[in-house]
Structure formats: structure tokens, C-alpha cells
Amino acid sequence: MSEYLLDVRNLKTYFPIKGGLMRRTIGHVHAVEDVSFKLKPRQVFALVGESGCGKSTTGKSILRLIDPTAGQVIFDGQDIAALPQEEVRLLRRDMQFIFQNPYSSLNPRMNVWQLLSEPLKTHFNLPEWEMHKRVEAMLDKIGFTPDQLHRYPHQFSGGQKQRISIARALITGPRFVVADEPVSALDVSIQAQILNLLVQLQQDMALSMVFISHDLNVVRFISSEVAVMYLGSIMETGPTQDIYAQPRHPYSRALLSAVPSLDPQRKKVRHALQGEVPNPANPPTGCPFHPRCAYATDLCRRQRPALTEQFGRMLACHHPLED
Amino acid sequence: MTSKEHIIGRRLSRGDGLLKQLWQDPLGRAGFLGIALIILLAVFAPLIARYDVAQINARSRLAAPSITYWFGTDNFGRDIFSRIIYGARVSLIVGLVSVGIAAGIGYLFGLAAGYFEGRVESAIMMLMDIIFAFPSILLALLIVAVLGTSVVNTMIAIGIVNIPVFARTVRASVKAVKGTDYIANARSVGLKNGAILLRHITPNALAPFTVQATLALSGAILTEATMSFLGLGIQPPSPSWGSMLSEARTYMEIAPWMVVFPALFIILTILSFNILGDALRDALDPKLKL
Numbered sequence: 001m002s003e004y005l006l007d008v009r010n011l012k013t014y015f016p017i018k019g020g021l022m023r024r025t026i027g028h029v030h031a032v033e034d035v036s037f038k039l040k041p042r043q044v045f046a047l048v049g050e051s052g053c054g055k056s057t058t059g060k061s062i063l064r065l066i067d068p069t070a071g072q073v074i075f076d077g078q079d080i081a082a083l084p085q086e087e088v089r090l091l092r093r094d095m096q097f098i099f100q101n102p103y104s105s106l107n108p109r110m111n112v113w114q115l116l117s118e119p120l121k122t123h124f125n126l127p128e129w130e131m132h133k134r135v136e137a138m139l140d141k142i143g144f145t146p147d148q149l150h151r152y153p154h155q156f157s158g159g160q161k162q163r164i165s166i167a168r169a170l171i172t173g174p175r176f177v178v179a180d181e182p183v184s185a186l187d188v189s190i191q192a193q194i195l196n197l198l199v200q201l202q203q204d205m206a207l208s209m210v211f212i213s214h215d216l217n218v219v220r221f222i223s224s225e226v227a228v229m230y231l232g233s234i235m236e237t238g239p240t241q242d243i244y245a246q247p248r249h250p251y252s253r254a255l256l257s258a259v260p261s262l263d264p265q266r267k268k269v270r271h272a273l274q275g276e277v278p279n280p281a282n283p284p285t286g287c288p289f290h291p292r293c294a295y296a297t298d299l300c301r302r303q304r305p306a307l308t309e310q311f312g313r314m315l316a317c318h319h320p321l322e323d
Numbered sequence: 324m325t326s327k328e329h330i331i332g333r334r335l336s337r338g339d340g341l342l343k344q345l346w347q348d349p350l351g352r353a354g355f356l357g358i359a360l361i362i363l364l365a366v367f368a369p370l371i372a373r374y375d376v377a378q379i380n381a382r383s384r385l386a387a388p389s390i391t392y393w394f395g396t397d398n399f400g401r402d403i404f405s406r407i408i409y410g411a412r413v414s415l416i417v418g419l420v421s422v423g424i425a426a427g428i429g430y431l432f433g434l435a436a437g438y439f440e441g442r443v444e445s446a447i448m449m450l451m452d453i454i455f456a457f458p459s460i461l462l463a464l465l466i467v468a469v470l471g472t473s474v475v476n477t478m479i480a481i482g483i484v485n486i487p488v489f490a491r492t493v494r495a496s497v498k499a500v501k502g503t504d505y506i507a508n509a510r511s512v513g514l515k516n517g518a519i520l521l522r523h524i525t526p527n528a529l530a531p532f533t534v535q536a537t538l539a540l541s542g543a544i545l546t547e548a549t550m551s552f553l554g555l556g557i558q559p560p561s562p563s564w565g566s567m568l569s570e571a572r573t574y575m576e577i578a579p580w581m582v583v584f585p586a587l588f589i590i591l592t593i594l595s596f597n598i599l600g601d602a603l604r605d606a607l608d609p610k611l612k613l
Contacts, residue, residue, distance in 0.1 A: 092513030105504035109526045
């Protein structure tokens with residue numbers, strides 16, 4: 001048994017593009033291109049990046065909600081990517097997914113009791129009273145009262161819905177969760193509450209978490225390690241503090257410099273990027289970032305930089321930013 | 324999208340609200356009352372009917388409507404009112420059973436096609452398209468011709484003819500529901516396919532199916548009437564509105580009441596079911612509401 005709970009190795013997820021008269025595959029969208037990272041128990045690991053950079057697909061591929069094309073996902077010594085669906089289904093008791101949008105991810109025809117007892121019924125063979133006990137304990141954790149058990153999702157606010165959604169994911173007592181932008185669909189005023197709840201539950205339940213977000217402030221608040229993704233690949237990964245303090249990858253720096261600051265005294269240098277994100281169905285040769293990078297050389301255009309350890313972090317860049 | 328599901332959820336989580344809404348719609352109420360009338364006639368037929376439906380009375384052949392014979396008599400002197408009352412039983416039973424067959428099988432086919440996709444879907448939908456390609460009356464007549472004429476076979480024939488409509492309706496709504504986040508959620512929780520189909524997809528894909536069932540009832544009743552009219556449906560002496568019309572054809576000019584009353588009841592029944600189906604669709608579909 002290694003010190004890591006989750007070890008993602010060279011994960012690739014491609015989606016076929018069908019076209020033509022016979023609906024043949026005429027190409028692939030390279031949604032996740034060779035992603036590797038490790039997660040220790042009780043650690044919160046964040047995946048950040050712009051929309052469409054493959055962070056959600058990475059999260060879903062890890063949990064086999066989408067079948068990855070290649071690579072290994074070693075969870076607790078077992079390669080999930082190679083297991084048959086039925087065995088993955090049984091493992092879900094230990095690994096869960098928190099959805100982005102609580103308005104659409106809760107079945108409108110099920111009340112709170114049904115939503116929370118269903119995972120228990122699926123994975124445990126518990127007597128009725130024991131299920132009640134667990135559901136009520138979970139309700140207590142998310143700040144609900146038992147009289148709300150028989151209400152339906154539409155009778156709750158967005159923040160309350162997301163609490164229910166989190167409770168549904170955590171009620172089986174998983175060791176690992178992927179939270180896919182769990183606060184981005186919510187009002188800013190509610191986001192903090194939900195984040196605090198997540199942090200508290202993560203500590204109470206000794207959860208390991210992959211936290212997917214495009215909100216860099218949220219990521220700084222919640223995670224100890226971060227991976228910056230661009231066009232399906234990790235550009236830079238390491239301790240959140242280090243990377244925020246001094247990004248070494250030109251893309252990370254551009255991303256971080258775009259964070260608005262509330263301090264008017266602080267003068268920031270903006271590192272705005274030119275151009276658009278390339279089409280993931282036709283990714284550039286060499287480094288995926290080279291068409292937009294100010295430091296790109298012939299080497300970058302020819303050869304894809306590998307993720308190697310530099311400056312106490314993992315970095316995929318031929319010309320990292322020096323001090 | 325989300326707000327739509329939201330509203331549907333709100334509507335359907337309270338069943339009484341739906342009935343109330345139907346009742347408040349004047350059309351819905353009319354359809355409801357029409358159907359209630361037919362059902363009452365059918366259920367209490369032995370109490371309401373004034374004569375034996377098969378009793379031939381040579382002395383009062385082709386009698387015009389009067390106090391004795393409210394709707395007149397036919398060419399055998401049988402009381403048309405009593406025959407219509409008993410005919411309501413035939414129509415309703417044939418309608419309900421055949422729609423039951425069609426809806427049940429169609430639902431399973433539609434669910435399997437919509438959920439599993441790929442080859443299962445292609446195979447099922449190809450079969451449905453083959454059935455769908457035949458004019459429904461012709462296909463029903465063909466089935467009865469093969470199986471033989473009887474009430475049961477009539478119901479089976481009408482049922483088979485109506486399967487594709489249900490399969491298509493259900494497949495479409497299953498596909499829509501399948502793409503939602505809460506189905507992805509159910510899968511991520513680790514539910515088995517069966518549980519996802521039963522607890523998550525079925526309840527959310529039911530609204531169009533319900534409307535279709537109401538509309539198909541009128542269609543089935545009409546098909547039975549048509550088949551009986553053509554002589555391949557309900558066989559004499561069982562009273563069926565269609566066969567009554569068929570017999571009336573020869574006497575239409577001297578005894579128009581033989582045509583008018585069965586036709587009126589067919590129209591009333593079909594109109595009621597159609598109106599109720601429309602009202603149900605409006606009540607279930609928030610997009611049509613302002």
C-alpha cells in the first residue's frame with residue numbers, strides 16, 4: 001500500500017467525432033491528454049483551468065462516469081480504469097461525485113428522504129431505523145432539520161439544494177470525492193457557506209478530494225495542492241501556496257494575473273494572452289500552449305515538454321519562468 | 324431547461340393539483356363529464372337498459388323513437404337505446420384493454436430503446452417502423468383475419484397496431500430525461516440500471532405517455548367501431564356501436580335513427596377523450612401556460 005490514495009497515470013480521454021454519411025469516426029477531441037497526478041489521504045487537490053480545458057472530463061474519467069481512453073487510475077491499490085462496470089459500481093460507495101448544478105442534479109420527483117436513503121439502500125443492507133439514524137445524522141451535518149425530510153428539491157433554495165446534493169454524495173461515507181465546481185452555480189453570497197461546509201465535512205469525514213474549479217480564489221481557499229490545466233494537459237502542479245506566489249509556467253502566470261484584486265493599492269502586472277484556445281480536436285504540435293506563449297521557441301513547436309520536477313513542483317515547460 | 328423541470332416537478336409532486344387544474348379548464352371539465360357519463364352508462368348498463376339487447380320483436384321492427392323505444396328500434400325490433408348502453412361496455416373494454424396492451428408493450432420497447440441505444444434501439448425502432456408503415460386499420464384487419472374474429476382478438480389487433488406510437492413517445496422522453504444531470508448523479512451514486520430506469524427515468528418520462536394514452540383510447544374505440552362496421556370486429560349479436568352502424572346502412576333512409584344514435588355516441592366518446600387528452604397535455608406542459 002502506497003502513501004497515496006489515488007494515483008492517476010497518463011490518463012487520456014478522447015471523444016470520437018462522427019461525421020459523413022456512414023457516421024464514421026473522422027477524428028477525436030482530445031479532452032484529456034496525458035494527465036498524471038497523485039492524491040494523499042485527506043488531501044484536497046484542485047484542478048483549475050478555463051472552460052473546456054478538460055478538468056471536468058478528468059474528474060469524470062477518474063470516477064469512470066466517462067470511460068477513459070487510456071491510462072491508469074489507481075485507487076487504493078486497484079486500477080479503476082481497468083475494472084468492469086459492475087465492480088466500479090460497487091466501489092462507488094467509496095468514491096463519489098458532487099455535481100456542479102444542484103438545480104438539475106437532483107431528481108425533482110424525489111424528496112429529501114428518498115434522495116438521501118437511496119445511496120444507503122444501494123450499498124448497504126441496513127434496517128429501516130439504522131437508515132433513519134444515518135440520514136438524520138447527515139441532515140444535522142448539513143444544517144437541516146428532520147421536518148424537512150419530506151420536502152422536494154423545488155422547495156429549497158439553490159444553496160440548500162447543493163447541501164442536499166453534497167449530503168447525497170457523502171452519506172455512504174466515501175473516502176474520496178470529486179467535486180465538480182460545486183459552488184459555481186450558486187450566488188456569491190452562498191458560495192462561502194457551501195465552501196465552509198465542504199471544508200468542515202472534508203475534515204470531519206477524513207475525505208480526500210479532487211476539487212475542480214475555474215475560480216482561483218476558491219481554489220486558494222480550499223486546496224493544498226493545485227494543478228493548472230490547459231487544453232487537456234497539466235501545465236504545472238504543486239503546493240497551492242508556491243504556485244500562487246510564483247507561477248513558473250507562462251500559462252499559470254497569465255491565469256493568475258487575471259484574478260481581480262480587492263486591494264486598490266496593489267499594482268499588478270497583467271500578463272494578458274493573445275489569441276484563442278486551440279481546437280482540442282486538432283491540438284498544436286509540441287507544447288499545447290506554444291501558439292499563445294511569448295517565450296515559445298522552435299523546441300516548443302517541435303517537442304511536447306514532459307511534466308518534470310523543477311523548482312520543487314512538477315512543470316511541463318521548456319522555458320520556465322526564472323526568478 | 325432547469326426551470327422547466329422545476330415546474331414539472333412542482334406540478335406532479337401534487338397529484339391532486341393536476342386533477343384540480345383539469346377541472347378548472349372548461350374543456351377538461353367537459354371531457355371529464357363526457358367520459359364519466361359513458362363510464363356510468365357502461366357500469367350500470369343492466370339497471371339502465373330497458374330491454375334485452377338480443378330480444379327480437381318482429382312486431383315493432385324499425386319503430387321510430389318514442390316513449391316506449393327512446394332511440395327507436397332496429398330491423399330486428401331490438402331496442403337501440405339498450406343496445407347503445409351495452410355497446411358502451413364493449414367500446415370501453417376494447418378501448419381500455421387494447422390501449423393497455425399497446426401502452427404496456429410500447430412502454431417497455433420505448434424504455435429499452437431510449438435507455439440502451441445502439442443495436443437494441445435500432446432493432447426495436449426498425450420493428451416499430453415496420454408496424455407503423457401499415458395503415459392501422461388494414462393491419463388490424465390483417466391480424467384479425469389471421470387470428471380469427473373475436474372480442475379478444477380485436478383487442479389484441481388494436482393493441483399491436485398502437486404499440487409504435489407509445490414506443491416512440493416513450494423513447495423520446497426517455498432520451499430527454501437520460502441526458503439530465505440527475506441521471507448522471509444516479510449513476511455516480513452507484514445505482515443499478517434497473518433502479519435508474521424504475522425510480523429516476525420512469526417517473527420523469529411519464530407525462531407525454533399519459534397524454535398519449537388518453538388520446539389513444541379514442542383512437543382505439545374508433546378503430547373497433549370501424550372494424551365492427553366492416554364486419555371483422557365484434558360479432559353479432561353482441562351490441563357494438565360500429566356493428567350497429569354497419570347494420571343500419573341498409574335502412575338508413577327509412578330508419579335514420581339507427582344511424583344517428585350510435586354515431587352520436589361514438590362522437591361523444593371520442594370527443595370527450597380527445598378533449599381530456601388535450602387538457603391533460605396543457606396541464607402537464609408548462610410551456611403552453613402564460
